[in-house]
Amino acid sequence: MGDIKPIDIMNQTDIRLSVNVRSFKYPDGTLASSGVAINVRRGEFIGLLGANGSGKTTLLKIMDGLLKDYDGYVLLDGTDIKKLSPRDIYKKVGFVFQNPDNQLFAPTVYEDVAFGPLNMGFSEKETDTRIHCALKDVEMEKFAGKPIQNLSFGEKKRICIAGLLAMGHEILLLDEPTSGLDPMGEYKMMSLLAKLNKEKNVTIAMATHSVDLLPIFLDRLYILSNGQIVREGIPENIFTAPEDMDNIKLRMPQVAEFIYRLKHEDKIPFEKIPLTIGDARREILKTFRKHMNEGEAN
């Protein structure tokens, strides 16, 4: 006990999900997760980024207690998830599947979004209010009476998110919530998740391929490759050079690659590699102003 400082104790209680998977194999022998250590702290918005087949979905299922046959542990608020009932987990953690057809099962949008809150014991009136708010949040309020089977893929994704919003979970695990959405829908979905995170303090971990949007919205990233975490940190420390991305089958945000090439191939002396358009604009203006001032001084 003597070694534990108060700050360490505080940090421990702030960790909502602590994942430590030494190895997980599917029944056919595929090693889908190994040497994975992840901590998701209260109020964080983190991303799991990796190429197809790198183990993102597997990891999220482990974090939600859907896969149990692994060597290691997952702690939810300090308790081993294997000792919790599905209901205990479900009260705190909501999961959005990669494929909405695996999540939606009721005949209509309204009934599907109602299922969660009713199951959690909310009254019909409260459930109705929650459904309307959730459908409004994902801009699907006009679709309440529509049969699920007639929705487009992107619309189904939004209904999955609405189902979770209506339940009001403290922790959300989302498997590629933006895949299949159009560019504006993708941005809106990320904005909605960021708003939930910042304004309602919902802790979020999401698997994603949306490299260009990540630096705008996410606090921290874990990069997965062949079932292992190969890098972890804030986006600025992850996306440093295109060649670092090749071996993990990923790419830099486009604006970052553009500035990187100007710096290294055209020798324009940018001080840093910005990851967003706003940052790139500031960096370009700063560099040109400095250049012009130096020109005037000579």
Ligand SMILES: Nc1ncnc2c1ncn2[C@@H]1O[C@H](COP(=O)(O)OP(=O)(O)OP(=O)(O)O)[C@@H](O)[C@H]1O
């Ligand atoms: N039920 C299963 N049985 C056997 N192998 C599986 C099963 N599900 C996934 N795998 C394998 O586990 C590895 C990780 O798969 P996973 O679905 O976790 O990857 P992912 O990063 O989510 O990929 P994607 O970006 O395509 O969704 C892959 O090699 C995959 O073939």
Ligand SMILES: [Mg+2]
């Ligand atoms: Mg997946």
